[in-house]
Every structure is written in C-alpha cells, then in structure tokens.
Amino acid sequence: MERHFDQELEDLKGQLLLMGGRSEAIVQKSVEALRRRDAALAREVFDDDKAIDRLEIAIDERCVGLLALHQPLAGDLRFITAALKISNDLERVGDHGVNIAGSALRLAALPELKPLVDIPRMTQMASGMLRDALDAFVRRDAATARRLCRRDDEVDDVNRQLFRELVSYMIEDPATITRAMELILVARNLERVADLATNIAEEVVFIAEARIIKHHAEDEASGVTVDDDDFGRA
Amino acid sequence: MERHFDQELEDLKGQLLLMGGRSEAIVQKSVEALRRRDAALAREVFDDDKAIDRLEIAIDERCVGLLALHQPLAGDLRFITAALKISNDLERVGDHGVNIAGSALRLAALPELKPLVDIPRMTQMASGMLRDALDAFVRRDAATARRLCRRDDEVDDVNRQLFRELVSYMIEDPATITRAMELILVARNLERVADLATNIAEEVVFIAEARIIKHHAEDEASGVTVDDDDFGRA
Numbered sequence: 492m493e494r495h496f497d498q499e500l501e502d503l504k505g506q507l508l509l510m511g512g513r514s515e516a517i518v519q520k521s522v523e524a525l526r527r528r529d530a531a532l533a534r535e536v537f538d539d540d541k542a543i544d545r546l547e548i549a550i551d552e553r554c555v556g557l558l559a560l561h562q563p564l565a566g567d568l569r570f571i572t573a574a575l576k577i578s579n580d581l582e583r584v585g586d587h588g589v590n591i592a593g594s595a596l597r598l599a600a601l602p603e604l605k606p607l608v609d610i611p612r613m614t615q616m617a618s619g620m621l622r623d624a625l626d627a628f629v630r631r632d633a634a635t636a637r638r639l640c641r642r643d644d645e646v647d648d649v650n651r652q653l654f655r656e657l658v659s660y661m662i663e664d665p666a667t668i669t670r671a672m673e674l675i676l677v678a679r680n681l682e683r684v685a686d687l688a689t690n691i692a693e694e695v696v697f698i699a700e701a702r703i704i705k706h707h708a709e710d711e712a713s714g715v716t717v718d719d720d721d722f723g724r725a
Numbered sequence: 726m727e728r729h730f731d732q733e734l735e736d737l738k739g740q741l742l743l744m745g746g747r748s749e750a751i752v753q754k755s756v757e758a759l760r761r762r763d764a765a766l767a768r769e770v771f772d773d774d775k776a777i778d779r780l781e782i783a784i785d786e787r788c789v790g791l792l793a794l795h796q797p798l799a800g801d802l803r804f805i806t807a808a809l810k811i812s813n814d815l816e817r818v819g820d821h822g823v824n825i826a827g828s829a830l831r832l833a834a835l836p837e838l839k840p841l842v843d844i845p846r847m848t849q850m851a852s853g854m855l856r857d858a859l860d861a862f863v864r865r866d867a868a869t870a871r872r873l874c875r876r877d878d879e880v881d882d883v884n885r886q887l888f889r890e891l892v893s894y895m896i897e898d899p900a901t902i903t904r905a906m907e908l909i910l911v912a913r914n915l916e917r918v919a920d921l922a923t924n925i926a927e928e929v930v931f932i933a934e935a936r937i938i939k940h941h942a943e944d945e946a947s948g949v950t951v952d953d954d955d956f957g958r959a
Contacts, residue, residue: 555806562796572789575809661902668895668902672909679910704932 496561503553503574503630507581510546510624511625512583515618517543517588518522518684522614525595525677526607533599536592543585550578577628580687584621587680587687594673604660604670609653613681616646620688627692633699636692646685650678730795736865737787737808741815744780745859747854748815751777751822756848756922759911760841764866769831770826777819784812801930807928811862814921818855821914821921828907838894843887847915852881854922861926870926880919884912889907897950 524533554571556561598604620642627635658669677719679704751773758767788805793795797805832838854876861869891905 501748553808555802558792558806559798559802564793568789568793572785572792572806572809576813578808579813630846658902662899665896665899668892672906674890676908676913679913 496567497565499553499557499561500567500570503550503557503571506546506550506553507574507577508625508629510543510550510578511538511621513543513546514584514588517585518591518614518621518681519620521588521591521595522677524592525598528595528599528603530596530599533592533595536588539592540585540589543582543640547578547582551575554578567668573628574643574696574699576678577691580690584684584687590680591677594677598670598673601670604667604674609649609656610674610681612675613646613649613653613678613685616642616649617681617684617688620646620685621691624688624691624695627695628698631695631699633696636695636699639692640689643685643689644722646682650682653678658717689711691723730791730797733787733791733795734801734804737784737791737805740780740784740787741808742863743861744777744784744812744815745855747773747777747780748818748822749855750826751819751870752848752852752855752915753828755822755825756845756911756915758826758921759832760845762829762833764830764833764835767826767829770822774819774823777816781812785809788812803932807862807932810928811925814924818918818921821918824914828911832904832907835873835904838901838908841908843883843890844908844911844915847880847883847887847912849875850883850917851915851918851922854880854919855925858922858925858929862927862932865929865933867930870929870933872925872947873926875924877919880916884916887912 503674510677517536520532520539521536524536554575557571623635623639627633627639627659654675657675661671662670751770754766754773755770757763758770778952788809791805792802854873857873861867867931886911891909895902895905
C-alpha cells in the first residue's frame with residue numbers, strides 16, 4: 492500500500508532528527524565517560540553506535556524508496572539528496588563517539604592527568620552546533636545555518652590552544668605523554684564533529700536556497716545558484 | 726537540449742573517476758612533500774584540494790539533474806545515490822591531503838626525525854585501496870570490493886604499530902615530541918583515507934548487489950537485501 496508522499500517526507504524528517512539526537516547523545520556520553528573515568532559508560536557507547544549505524548541504513552533505504560516511487564522535483568528532491576548526505580555525516584559523528592570512548596577506556600586505567608576543562612567546553616560547542624544544524628534543517632532555516640558555519644572557527648581555536656598546552660605538558664614531563672596524546676586525539680575527534688555539523692549546515696543552506704556554499708564557492712564566484720529549471724544542463 | 730540518459734551516466738562515471746584520480750594524487754603528493762621536505766610541493770596541495778572541491782559540486786549537480794530529468798529506477802537509481810555518497814567521501818580524501826600537507830610544511834622547518842618507512846608504506850596501501858575501490862565501482866565488481874574491505878585492517882595494524890614506535894621516541898627523547906606528534910597525525914589521516922576507500926567499496930557492493938554490507942549488517946542478519954520491487958514499504 493503506497494503511503495502519501497508528504498507523510499513519507501515527515502517520517503524521513505523524524506528519522507533524521509532521531510538520528511541527530513542519538514549522535515549528539517553519543518558524543519556527550521563518550522566525553523562524560525572520559526570525565527568520570529567510567530569504563531562501563533564508555534562501553535555503552537559501542538552499542539549506541541550500532542543503533543546509529545542501523546538508522547543510517549533505514550534512512551538511506553527510505554530516501555531511495557522515495558526517489559523511486561514518487562520521483563520528486565525541485566525542493567523535495569534537494570531535501571532527499573541532502574538527507575542522504577546528512578545521514579552519512581551523522582554516522583561519522585557516531586564513529587567519533589566510539590573513538591572518544593576508546594580513549595576514555597584507556598585513560599580510565601591510568602592516573603588522572605588533570606581535571607578536564609577545555610574538552611567538556613569543546614563538547615558543548617560541537618554538540619550545540621550539531622543540534623542547531625539539525626534544527627535549522629527541520630525549519631529549512633538558512634540564516635541560522637549560515638551563522639553556524641562561523642562557529643566552527645571557534646572550535647578550531649580551542650583545539651589549537653589545547654594542543655599547544657598538552658604538547659607543553661609532554662615536553663615538561665615525558666611521563667604524561669601517553670595520556671596527553673589521548674586527550675589530543677579526543678580533541679581532534681570533537682573538532683571533526685564540529686566540521687560535520689558545519690557540513691550539515693551547508694546542506695541546509697543548499698535545501699533552503701538552492702545555493703551551494705560548500706567550499707566557499709561563494710567567495711570565488713559570488714554564489715553558484717542552482718536553478719530548479721536548469722537541472723539538465725550539459 | 727536534453728541529452729541521452731546513458732551518455733549522462735557515462736559522463737557522471739567519468740567525473741567520478743577523474744575525482745578519484747585527483748584524490749589519489751593529492752594523498753601521494755602530500756606524502757611526497759613530507760618525504761622530500763619540500764614546502765613548495767606541500768603548498769601545491771592546497772590548490773589541488775580546491776579543484777577536488779569543485780568536482781564534488783559538479784558531480785552533485787549532475788546527480789540531482791539526472792534524478793530530476795530522468796527519474797531513473799532500480800540499478801541506475803542506486804548508482805546515482807551511491808555517486809552522491811562517493812563524491813562526499815572523495816572530497817574528504819582531499820581534506821586529509823591538506824592536513825598531511827600542513828604537517829609537511831611544519832616538519833620541513835624542523836630537523837629530520839628519521840627516514841620515513843611506514844608512512845610511505847601506508848600511503849601505498851591507502852591510495853591502492855582508493856584506486857581499486859574506484860575501479861570496482863566502474864566495473865560494478867562486488868567481489869573486488871568485498872576483498873578490499875579486509876585490507877582496511879592491515880592499514881589499521883601499521884597505524885597502531887607506528888603509533889607505539891613514535892610514542893616510544895617521545896618518551897626516550899622529549900625533543901622529538903613535536904615532530905613525532907606530527908607523524909602520528911599524518912598516519913591517522915592516512916588511516917582515514919583507507920576508511921573512506923572502504924566506504925566506497927561498500928557503496929560498490931550496494932550498487933552491484935543491492936545488498937547493504939555497511940556496518941557489518943550481514944553479521945547481524947545474514948544480509949539486508951533491498952529488493953528493487955520493494956522500495957516503498959512503510
């Protein structure tokens with residue numbers, strides 16, 4: 492029995508929001524496990540990631556099904572192709588959560604290096620970006636999405652600052668090397684989560700405005716506008 | 726003037742192969758710059774990456790255009806949705822090349838730590854995987870793609886081994902910390918390139934067999950088969 496297209500599209504949106512929420516939660520849980528030095532909590536992250544992987548498959552199948560059955564055009568077509576890319580991005584957020592949980596497990600077995608300050612801060616920044624990107628996606632809100640792209644630079648700044656601090660720890664006391672290395676890798680994973688949120692925000696702008704801001708194309712050619720009537724050019 | 730669908734599909738394939746070749750080349754060039762301590766060569770990588778970014782946009786536009794104008798079904802539909810994901814993966818390969826080039830630039834200004842052996846070896850492994858994944862994609866050769874997924878483990882092994890070696894360098898002589906850190910990050914970028922090649926191989930299996938092997942779905946449910954006639958299930 493064929494369901495109504497609009498209902499299918501709403502279901503797709505719901506699945507993406509669910510996947511977004513799970514992705515945000517996995518990052519927070521992995522850092523919480525790191526902060527509390529809680530190996531059991533870190534291990535939960537591996538199952539959470541499997542659930543996210545299954546959501547990606549379900550979303551991709553729904554997208555292919557929607558394209559095959561309803562052959563949507565214009566805005567809806569862009570929405571569905573963006574959904575395929577966003578599910579890919581969210582799946583990677585899950586992988587970063589797993590990487591962080593791995594570091595949390597290894598660090599839980601070693602003495603504490605120092606209380607974590609910058610890493611929880613980066614986590615709030617990155618997961619906030621993820622939440623706002625998904626929010627902007629639901630509301631097709633290009634203005635919010637555009638602002639979000641700029642927040643990525645702030646996360647990069649904290650990452651660079653933390654990197655320098657941890658390298659100076661290592662130089663002063665080689666006994667800290669293994670632990671400082673793990674924290675550098677955690678920070679790098681969080682920075683990648685912020686990058687992925689930025690990717691999603693770019694897709695939102697694409698959906699809302701049919702304008703590709705990826706790769707700063709705008710800077711080069713004052714905006715590559717994809718006109719709905721002009722999809723078939725050679 | 727509307728062009729023939731098969732011709733458009735061939736053009737899409739050609740663009741993806743071109744993008745694949747550029748992605749492979751950028752990884753090799755960035756590591757060559759690292760090996761030869763050649764800052765000028767490292768800087769070339771930044772322009773090469775911009776060309777790859779433009780190819781992603783061109784490929785995505787062509788995919789959306791094909792879906793809008795021709796409303797393809799079954800194998801062709803899967804091929805086009807896979808192309809959207811593959812262009813995303815290749816764009817990230819370019820980003821990893823840029824990261825490696827950044828390390829090459831910073832290391833060119835410092836004394837040499839040691840002659841590179843494992844990193845060029847990882848580069849050959851990762852770029853070989855990328856080439857074979859794209860090859861398998863053109864020939865819709867699922868058997869090759871399946872074998873490729875296993876090679877990812879070998880790259881992970883070299884990465885882990887190199888990580889341990891470099892950490893022991895740092896512990897023995899803190900003066901090596903900054904340089905050893907850079908090499909750890911380079912290796913991690915190469916490991917991610919191998920992961921992306923694996924993603925592409927998984928898409929090839931999906932195209933060829935309409936069977937999702939992502940996330941080892943097979944292990945859990947002996948294969949999630951997507952039937953062409955069954956796309957619209959609720």
